[in-house]
Amino acid sequence: MKKRSSLKKMMATAILAALAYVLNTAVVFPAMAPFQHFVNVLAVYLLGPWYGMVAALICGSLRMLSGRTIMAITGGIIGPLLAGYLYRKTKNVYLLAIGEMVGSGILGALLSYPFMVTFYxxxxxxWAQLIPFFLPSAAVGSLLGLLTILLTKKNGLIDRMKAKINS
Structure with missing residues (x-):
């Protein structure tokens, strides 16, 4: 049973990573990737912080391979970890969204800085000069993810999906 649950989580992770990549490619905002943060919030809620981070890493790697900088990775992987930690401790979806905003919007920007100086x-x-570029994107995407969770919680859809993935 545990093997089947892991396979479902891996498949959901790949699907969410692909969704983030397609949305970020199809709907272009100059120097922003709000759909990465949107998917990060959903991935953490549905799968947990580690799978959320892996989905962000996969999407960031694909984005980097298609011409983006390393910020596509560094800006996206801390948010799911912080969001997941806060959500696991509190079960509060609002803190999940705030964790994604702070993790990706502030900590991700700070992590990206030395890579941008060294490699680009x-x-x-x-050090904080990238925060104004990261934080709006993280805020918009996190709020979209939070809104999606809240709206789909009303009819139980997201919780049924979560239960199906984790069974």
Whole structure:
């Protein structure tokens, strides 16, 4: 039974990563990827922090292979971990969304800074200079994810999906 549950989680992770990649490719916002954060929130709610981080890593890797910078990875992987930690401790979907915003919007920006300076020749300056680029994207995507969870909770859809994946 446990093997089957792991397989379902891996399949859901791949589907969510693909969804994030397609949405971020099809709906373009200049220097923003709000759908990554949207999917991160859904992935953490449905699968937990580690699978959420893996979905973000897969999508970020695909985005990087198609011409984006390493920020596609570094900006997306901390959010699911922080969001997942907060959600596991509190079972509060609002804190899940805030964790994604802070994790990706602030911590992800700070993590991206040394990579951008070292590998992409960004002029060294203030460590926090990427936060204004990351935080709006993380906020929009996290709020979309939260809204999706809240709306689909009303009819039980997302909780049925969660139960099916985790059974």
């Amino acid at each position: 020749g960004m002029k060294a300056g203030n």
